[in-house]
Amino acid sequence: MLLKRLKATHFKTYLQLDIDLSVENDRPIVLIGGENGGGKTTFFEAIYGALYGLHIPNAKVFRELVNAGIPKPDEAKIALEVHFSGKVLNEEQQYVLSRTYMLNAELKPVESVRLNMNGSIFQYGTATPLAQRAEQEAQVAKIIKANLPKELSRYFLFDAMEAGNLLKEDQLNRVIRENIENVMGFNKYLQLAKAAQNLFESHTAQRLAVEQEKKEYLGLVEQKKELDKKLQNARSRQQEALQYALTHRELYENLKNGLNQEVQIKNRIQQFEQQIDNIYKKETQYRNDVEAFTRGLEAHVFLPKLAESLKTEVSLILKAKNEAENEQKGFLSKEQIQAVSVKIVEYLVSNHLSNKDLTAQELAQYLLQNNGTNNAQDPYYFLEVAEIKALENLIQGTYMNPFPSLTQQQVELNIAVGQITSLKGQIETLKAQISGKDYNLLKMYEDTQSLAKHLEGEIAEYEKEIERISKRIAQFDIQVSEEPDPKYEALKKLRPFFEDVANQLLKSKKQQLELTMKQDLNLNLAAYRDVIDRVELSEDLRDLSFKLYHKAGNEIYLNQLNTASKQVVVQVLLKALHEYGDYDPPVMIDTVMGVLDKTSRSTILENYFPQLSHQTILLSSDSEITKENDLAKIESFVAKTYTLKRDKENQRTEVVAGYF
């Protein structure tokens, strides 16, 4: 099958597209460039839609698909037309397949399909009578299926990024098995074998003569069927879970990163809030300190100053007082003499020892005059004890003036307060970064992951149990009650026959696949260039495995390959399947370099794309296949180059000749 031409009208970003895709034998590549958002994927969808039809369930979807520049979308017609050729019985057939979609008077989407095969027309649409439609539709479907069945299109018309994503899931062996089973057409033999086995078991049960045995046998068959149902159910649930994981992986990782970031953001917000709070606390403290300082201004400022100024004089006073006190030691003071005189006079009078009226005053006067009292003059006699103490405190006190510290605090506080607005701004910015996303998805994803794991165990148990029951069924002592029946005999042979067909076909193609893949991997798998000793496919399709071995003898584990290498493995497999499979389709790759690193890209460009298919359509951005370096590597194999130019204002994509 060769794609010749694609036309699209009013389809998404394409108002009118008419592009020649024909290639020559020695120039099989059509290179189409486009910036991100330029219309590459829409181009891809146009080809896919033209071949298999668009799914337009309602007017809303229709309007979404109509070119945004159309003045009246409800009156627009979306038309896709693909021209292709294919060899049928050695004759070259030309096909033109057109699909038109519009809204009817009730605003319901209607479809019209027309296939022109070398002048024979098959046509049907929403309004075609049912019987006629079924017949025409079947013819069109038959022709498309003969060239490229829809279920295989995902292998040959694919987004390399999707392949890259798929392989991140460590499902490489499953992908390889599915590729081989589907593309090589082995699936149908396995399905036939399974259906034949089911039929054989129910026929056998009907033929058992002894009722008890029949009952037992049927019981086993029923058990097996039941387990088989559970197995299928578990497999499909596991498939769904794996698919869910695949589809949501990126979202999950983003959310998880987002959640981590949010936690970090919240922590930072908390730190900033704490910082602001501390500034306010310091400010309050500062105000209190200033107030206290003002209140105690004399103690903090004047007293130290006073002490400093009067220190000498006060010291002299204290010294004089001290000396006066020292001198007075051993002498009674006037007051003490007077007090003692009172006591003495009282004593003399009460004991009648005096014959003269003696007064305490006279006695004191006498003592003061005649006794050796300290007559030294205390120049500061007028100072009270408390005053002396105050003078001592004045000059001995340790003064700490808080003013310099308050000034420093004020400088720091001014800076800190100035930062509050900025800190609040940062908090607002950080708060805006908190997405408010629904993180329940994370739990759902993780639950699905663990479900997939759990189902894996369940599947293994079911398989084991089915194998056990199958063995018992096979060993059953079947004593048939009737004469040999050719139908039953034929049925009995069908399961082993179809399994044999599938395995023998695999065996006959295995060597070719292994050899081609080995050669291509040695060329294209940059990390293992020229060191792959063998590619090994197992011989039993029911338990198909795929292994790579290094020349040193060790196995190269597929799951341990980096993502780019995994993509190369799958692409190399695709090329081998394209070569040895039943169909002969073109290969169209969107995002051609997917996850490939620089070395892999260079190798793939030189060795892979030119050999991939008789027609390879590459949709690439200028950073994937660069005009400066990469284009030269494939230029001699390129039949046509185009660039998709996006007119942003008018929301349209135009196609121009040449690559960027």
Next chain:
Amino acid sequence: MKKGLDISFVHYGIRRDDLDLIETLCTTHGLDADWVLEDLLKNLHEKRVSDADLDGKGIEKLIEKALSKVR
């Protein structure tokens, strides 16, 4: 276009080389090759290209129908 649609692929959905192997295996397994090809594989192919994918029950019915032609 190296392959194209040959007669066997148009009729049976199977390439000529594969068909030869299937015919040989029919003999090995004691099955009538004409019956296998015409009543099973050709019918299956026709169903597959004109209908949606057959499920297990659909294939069982197809085999039952083919068995009715065994003599």
